[in-house]
Structure formats: structure tokens, C-alpha cells
Amino acid sequence: MAETINVLIVGVGGQGIVAASNVLANAALAAGCDVKQSEVHGMAQRGGAVSSHVRFGTAVHSPVIPLGEAQFLLSFEKLETLRWLDYLADDAMVIVNDYRIDPITVAGGKAEYPADIESRLASSGYGTLLIDGMKKAEAAGNFKSVNMVLLGVLAARLDLPIDTWKSAISRRFSGETFAVNWRAFELGRAAGLNAEP
Amino acid sequence: MKRLFSGNEAVARGAFEAGVQVAAAYPGTPSTEILENIAQYPQIYAEWSVNEKVAFEVAYGAAVAGKRALAAMKHVGVNVASDALMTAAYAGVNAGMVLVSADDPGMHSSQNEQDNRYFARFAQIPMLEPSSSAEAKAFAKLAFEISEAFDTPIMLRMTTRICHGRGVVELEEPQPVRTRPYVKDPQKYVMMPANARVRRTVLLERMRRLAEYSETTPLNRVEEGDAEIGIITAGVSYTYAREVFPNASFLKLGMTNPLPMRKIAEFISRHRQVYVIEELEPFMEEQIKAAGLNVRGTDLQSTAGELSPDVLRRRFFGTVPKKAAGNDLPARPPVMCAGCPHRAVFSVLRKHRAVVSSDIGCYTLGALQPLNAIDSVLCMGASIGMAQGYARVLEPDRPVVAVLGDSTFIHAGIPALVNAVYNRVKMTVVILDNRITAMTGHQENPASGKTLQGEQVPVFDFEAVARAVGAAYVRTVDPIETEALERAIGEAIACDGVSVIIASRPCALVDRHQYTGVMMIDKDTCSECRLCLRIGCPAMSLRDGSVVINPDLCFGCSLCSQICPKESIHRTRVNVEG
DSSP states (O other): OOSOEEEEEEEETTSSHHHHHHHHHHHHHHTTOEEEEEEOOGGGGTTSEEEEEEEEESOOOOSSOOTTOEEEEEESSHHHHHHTGGGEEEEEEEEEEOOOOOOHHHHTTSSOOOSOHHHHHHHHTSEEEEEOHHHHHHHHTOGGGHHHHHHHHHHTTSOOOHHHHHHHHHHHOOHHHHHHHHHHHHHHHHHHHHSOO | OEEEEEHHHHHHHHHHHTTOOEEEEOOOTTTTHHHHHHTTOTTSEEEEOSSHHHHHHHHHHHHHHTSOEEEEEEHHHHHHHHHHHHHHHHHOOSSOEEEEEEEOTTOSSOSOOOOTHHHHHHHTOOEEOOSSHHHHHHHHHHHHHHHHHHTSOEEEEEEHHHHHEEEEEEOOOOOOOOOOOOOOOHHHHOOSHHHHHHHHHHHHHHHHHHHHHHHHOTTEEEEOOEEEEEEEEEHHHHHHHHHHOTTEEEEEESEEESOOHHHHHHHHHTSSEEEEEOSSSOHHHHHHHHTTOOOBOTTTSOSSSOOOHHHHHHHHHOOOOOOOSOSOSOOOOOOOOTTOTTHHHHHHHHHTTOEEEEOSSGGGGGGSTTTOOOSEEOSTTHHHHHHHHHHHHSOTTSOEEEEEEHHHIIIIIHHHHHHHHHTTOOEEEEEEEOSSBTTTTOBOOTTTTBOTTOOBOOOOOHHHHHHHTTOSEEEEEOTTSHHHHHHHHHHHHHSSSEEEEEEEOOOTTTSTTSSOSOEEEOTTTOOOOOGGGGGOOTTEEEETTEEEEOTTTOOOOOHHHHHOTTOOEEEOSSOTTO
């Protein structure tokens, strides 16, 4: 693998972003890549905006993705998608969970949740996949597995062997939890394989 | 075997491979996972100490007694431990002792962004700075060797991106545990003036020998590239600089105290222009310039905030990236969790128009909208200390209240409470006891009744302590019972002396099923007064002009229903969580 693949994973604290990043990073490691991953803990866990950078390839230096260099944006919440568009490369792919969590500023009526997210994404020029992640996660057995659904969608667009994903997910979850998460991942991957573009 | 490790996991692994036997810390982002991971190795005694000074002393005592030991803390934790550190540097160690300082450039979750490299220079101890997880493990191991070879505590200085960044680490076999015999040696370990004067000379001579070591160690290496541009850098800054200057020559420093000045001079002489790229303070640049060498650094770089490849590109090439994202997006600040009953305390304090000095923990978020209930936050324990100053100055009928968490009270609140009682202050202390150190990700503390390695211990008795130090009024209340809470706070504020309220209920994230069902709004009776929104619960929101509760986020704590004047909010029987 010559070039570095940069995946930016974003959303709201508590959505399982760090777990998803870990699984992706471990899948890339199992595929023989150099990997770096970076996120911020702490206050950001309490319902704040969270982002995680995953980079893999032959040799990765910086643990953070430079602006304009992410080939993939995996977004767990609609509004958060817009916050990170500056990080995207021109030919980037955006995968969005069709789910809304109001920031406290919106909840209290001090700010408006943007009504035009879909049209802004459409006019951004990036390939966009809007995924009903919660519904698929519930179908898999637990709405909290939404992170594995989204990872599955991403997996359909990445050149990593399927067994590396399986080993990465089984490293994190065991028993029935693994079964639910693997089902969620497979549902996401099917959606990713079938979707345009 | 190759594994993907965070820098913190890597330090823990390095400590294990180096044969460490004792490790101590107080939790603090971004350092916390070091001890959590060390605790996974049953061979090592690992503890949460009640504060960083105690953690340092425990580790230092173990090292003096003959076993390798480690203490870990965040940057501001070293402030607390610094009293012990400064003199430990004089006395030296026996077996190796490593102090891990986890700094937080950019203040992702800290009250300042102090550069702790100055602590290594201040205390005159050697310092290593890893730039990846692999180096975090390797440097942790080597740090013990250096500590023993030079008979000194040593600092391993990390930053947030190293601590929480993951990278590939090759696992190695642990070294056999060695014990150095303990020999009583008062001249070395009793730091009264006559002995300390002798040790001061030893300290200075040791630093001269360490400077020689710094010149020759492979920790400080040259990566040859273009002769035009040379870059002197260390830590995570090295990885950013490599990204931005792929063809430059690098002097990559792994040991940054003391600096290898001859090696630096030689590197500078071979390059047309040399830049020092470092995060936060001009720690290396100033020393290099003081040696009369010509480099550029802070004239091109700000000393505020975190570095990144983007920041370097902007500073060195003036590159301003495209702006695709809207600047008009609503901010998403962190908030006190849904289901946290402790937010009720802030609602009550606001009613009393109290001056509230707060402390470091989840409840610091009570300063934000819509609770807006906090006047000051400084450092651990300062809530009780500062309140005493407020009480001396503000008009006597103005209620002065200090709020702090269980762990924080034990960390630094107790001496301040003693001071308040001793000096006859009129003030109220509210201990928000959720039986865990929650902000850093749920670490046990004396109020949890459990140690880091899972041992059951007696639960810390706040009420007994408050009474023992002589508080005039002491009550324990459940903050979810808002009426009882209001009554207790009212009595406490009226009390003519030091009053202590222990608001006691476990963290909602730890004990997820303490309530049944979730809350639901009966739209037939709701008058849309929006009073419930003022408690700032993230599960409640305004949608199309109407208040709604997101059942995915609601814990069913019922604070909203207790505040509703129309009694329109009820508990559903079904627990959606499942």
C-alpha cells in the first residue's frame, strides 16, 4: 500500500466513535499496514463533539490528518458532518448516519439546528452516503451497534480483507456481543456495497 | 508480536517489561490509562493514590527501598507533586524511578497548558520525550536504566497526542525483576541542611555527566536530508515536522534534558538554516540561542496551542486551507450527562444567588449554559480555599458556597476544610459524591470502597470527617430528592459557621439502571413553559417550538418531572434501554 489512507470519524461523545476507530485501526494493522490513530478524551466525552483520526499505509508520521487530506469522513451525526468538511480531499467520500442529536445550544433554543444539511452536503461535491444506521443496528440486535453498521459501510469502500475486520471486531467484543456487532457490520457492509455512488 | 497501543498503554507495557514492581498515580486526562493498564499486570502493585504528591512519594519510597517504581500524572499533577520531586532529585534513588508527566497542549481537558519540560530543568532531572507509541514503550524501559545508572529520578514527558494516539508496538519479553538491597544511608536520604548541601553538589555533578550522556546516546539522532534546511525537534512535534518537511535534515531529540549542545552546534554548522520546531514554550530554542547558536523558532511560531501539520504549514508557508465547512454551525460544548442528579445542586444554588467557587471535575460543566451557576474554577481543592477569601470580602449576607466532587475533596479539600473551620469562616461546602472519579473515565477512589486492583475496602465516611474537623452543620442528602436538597442547602446557608452538605448518589454512567423507564411529556397538559429546559439535560430539546425528550438518551432520573409546574412529565414503565 503506497499512499496513506486517512479516515476521519466524527460524532457526539457516547456514540462509540473511539471503539469504531480502534476496530478500523486494528483491521489495518492485521492487513500489514503501519497505523496511527488519534482522538481526544476527557471533557469531550460528555456529549461534546468528538473526532478520531485513523491513518494507515506503508509509513505514517503524524497521528493527525492534515486539512484537505482525508479520503473518508465517517460521521455518526448529521450536523457534525458539516463541521469537518475542511479535512476532506477533493475526491473524498462522506458516509453519514441519518441521526440527529441536538447540541445543548439548540436544545435550549439559543441556536438553530441547520435545516439544509442534505442540500449542503449535495452541493459540497463529495460523494455522500446517507445511512439509517440506528435502524440497521436495531435489526442486528442493539441500537448501540450503530458504530459497527457505519464501519461496515466504510469497509465496503476500503481495500482491507474481510478476515482482518472479523479479527479486529472479535478482539474488541466476545460471545453474544460479538455476534450482534458482526451482524451490524455485515448489514452496513451490504448497504455500502449496494449503494451508489 | 505487533500490537496497536496508545502511548499510555505502551508506557504501561514498557514498565512491565522493565520489571517495575510499584506504580502509583492520581487520575488525570491524558495520563489516566497508564495506571489502568499497569493494573492489568498482576505482578505489579498498582494504586490510585489520593493525590499526585502522595503518588510520587509512594513510588519514590519503593525505588529507594530497592524496586523499580513509576508515578504517573497529568501536567498540573506535577505541580502538586513538585514539593517532593525537587528534593528527591537531590537524594537520588536506589532502584529506578520514572515520573511520567502527561502534558495537554491545546487544553483538550485542562485548565492551563503549562509546559512541564521546565519542571525537568527546574528539578535538574533527565527527561525523555517519545514521539510515538513504539518510542513510549522503548523510552519507558530505557528511562529506568538511566535512572539507575545516574542515581536520579527521571521524567518521561508525554503529550495528549502521544498518550491517546495509537501506533504499532512490538511486544518483548519482560526483564527479570531485580531488587537492589536497601541500605540505610541518612547522609543520602535525610535532607536536612547539612546533608542537602552535600547532595546539591552531587546533583550538579550528576547533571554534567548526564549532559555527556546526552551527546552520545542514540536517543538523540540525526536523520540526514537536505543540507539547506535542518530541523531540531522532539516529541510529537517531530512527526508533524516530518509530515510537512519530508526532505529536510532532522536532529531528532529523544533526551531533551540536558540538551546535547555539542551535537546541536555540529548539526547547525552543517545546514544553511536551522529551525527549532517545538510545541508550547521555546524550551530548546532559548537554550540553543543562549549558547550563541543561530536558529529560528518562536519568530515563526506562536507558543499558544497545539501544533499540527496544518499549523506548521500556515506558519512556515502561509498556507491557508480552503473553507468548505460553515462557520455558522451551532457549537456542541460538553454538558453534564443526562441522568446526572448532581445538576440539581446548581439549580438550587442559583435560587440562593450564591457565589459558587467550583473545583475540577464533571461538575465544572455547571459553569456552562444553561446552568450558569459557577463563579470560579482554579485547581484541585481551590473551591474550598477560594471560598474563604470570598467570605472575608463579600457582604456578609451573600451566601458563599464551594462545590467539589468526592475524589477532589479527598485529594485537596480536606486541609482547606480544616482551615475554614479553624479560622471560623461562614461558608457552605457541597460535596457532590458520586462515589467515583467520573470526569477522567470512572476510576475508583476511597469513596468507591474499591481499590485500583479490585480489592474491597471501607467506604470513606464524608460525614464523619466533616464532623471530626468541627463543621457546625453536616447533612447527607440524595440530590434526586430535590425538596430535601433545597431544605438542606437552605439550612446550611443560614448556618453561622462552616456547613457541609454531602449530596450523595452514584454516577449515572456507572450505575446505569438505578431508575426504571424513561421520562415522557404529556402534551395534553404541558403548557410549554420550558422551565424543564433550564436544568440543561441533553436528553431534552426544543423541536419545532415544542419540548421533547429523546428516549435514547433519557436515564429516567426524574429531575425534569420534579421541576415541572404542570406535573406533565411522567415515567414510562418500559425501559427502552433493554
